[in-house]
Amino acid sequence: MLLISWLSLFTWSSITISPLDALQALYQFDQDSIAQHIVRDLRLPRVLVALLVGACLAAAGVIMQGLTLNPLASPSVLGVNAGAALGMALVSTITPWFGLLGTTMAAMIGGGLAWSLVMLLGSGWRTGNEQGRLVLAGVAISALCAALTKALVIIEEDQASAVITWLAGSLTDARWQTFDAFWPVAVVGLLGASLLSPSLNLLQLGDDNARNLGVSIGFVKLIGSFLVLLLVGASLGAVGSISFVGLLVPHMAKLLIGQDHRRFLPIAILLGASLVALADTLSRAIIFPMETPAGAILALIGAPFFIYMVRKKTL
């Protein structure tokens, strides 16, 4: 992860930056060097935001898969992303004076509503249900939210440019102020997630067994859902719609470490962080010097994986 972030600091820039400059900017800042200014003011916040977003989305994916016992559960598949987008589009087209905080709140509320609808309609809280149903419910809600978002974007054209860049999920506009607004929420969410992981382990045994072992199931599910919203809402509010990290990373971590949530949650967080930082680096590389949104790259990697998962798991 450190290696990737260091790479991301200097590679594929419009102005040449040497690897050494990237390190010096961190330790011995030189006021006169343009390269070091770029690293410090543009690249560093961008990498930090990418790392945090990856960590948050991965943790959210772990929690969702743990709560629903559904290997396909993740923010993008179960409609949280689309709902958040709709909430954000509503707020930024109707009341454009809200700042970053306002849109983050809107994204959280929208995502929360979408998710609870999906869980309700897909009967996700009952275990032993046909799991595909939940996924299809998520897809349908996503389609609905996406259609409404598009309609809003077309009707309110003047305020919509922000929403469009946001939908593509790019880290281009990540600055220090994005990072400042983002990190407290992210840290709270990640801490909460690691506190929750022992209970998630017990939930894997099934509701009845977990209850016998002294887990208050309703409480865990409530806290878990809240944490997911916090993590997803904050990262979506910061950089826009980035999909498939939450689906992909928990499985990678499980492959590496095994089923114990206490151990694979931190690994998933690290993996997610590296993945998003890597995607962001690639996003600058593909058609240099223009940028492809990182979200598009992740979707290209993630969709085949989704198909693979559907095939592998007997639904």
Place this chain on the structure above:
Amino acid sequence: MKLVSYFFILSLITLFLVIANLLFGAVSVPLDSIVDAFWDHTNPNHFTIHEYRFPRIIIALLVGAMMALAGALVQGVIRNPLASPDILGVSHGAGLAAVIYMTFFPDAAIEWLPLVALLGSFLAAIILWRLCGQHSTTVKLAITGVALAALYASCVDFLMLVKPLEINNALLWLTGSLWGRGWTQLSLLLPWLVLIPAALWLAKPLNLIHLGDEHATSLGTHTNTVRLAALAIAVGLTASCVAICGPIGFLGLVAPHLTRKLVGGRHQALLPATMLVGAILLLLADLAARTIDPPIELPAGIMTAIIGAPYFLWLLLRSK
């Protein structure tokens, strides 16, 4: 008798919507001058009616009918209430092929677009078939289709981001809209109308297949030939519609279901009726899309998604 009256009512609604579509929009045209405006070149509304609304309405009628028919065929063959060309990723496959064609050969003739789309949708259908095989459950088939559709959609997004110069053309077309479609597009669609009688001819064998393969075979039906033919026709119908309007979601899913409620599952009645219902839905969606906030137009595909997605959820809740 009941059936005839249903057809009569559906046709009346279609006619009514056609007239409403001619009248309303950014400019309202008075009812008594429609015929005059169509034929008379000096009429102030001649351009609006003759160049914009009339061909567009015909396209809406045909596309709605063809997409609904494709949906009915697919549902008839796979016997899966959640199946339809757009949910199985066939429409998006066609879309991806067409976008690839438009981005890499921006100067190429538009006449080839339906064929390219056809190629794409056939590939998408074959990929889905390879991935799922013959014995997958209702939900698994739908999820794989949806996942494939997501893959094609993200490829399209990626292409449009990498080649932003050609974006206008593709964007205009991808939203699943009837905007700006005129006589040229209509003429592209016409050759594909041959598929409609072919589909109707399959109605009887499709009924027999519903009795079960053994009964159908003993009554002299080649079940696999019928299945293949029906699916191929459905793919062809979808591809031609997508080549004209872009992927219009949920139409092929909702129309056959609504029709089955009205006229029952007999394909001789279902197939023609579902074409009327599909046409009605698309005309309605386009009318709403044009009149909600004129002169801005919403793509009709958005309207069908807003109606269709909740319906899909409801189907999902009921399906066992």
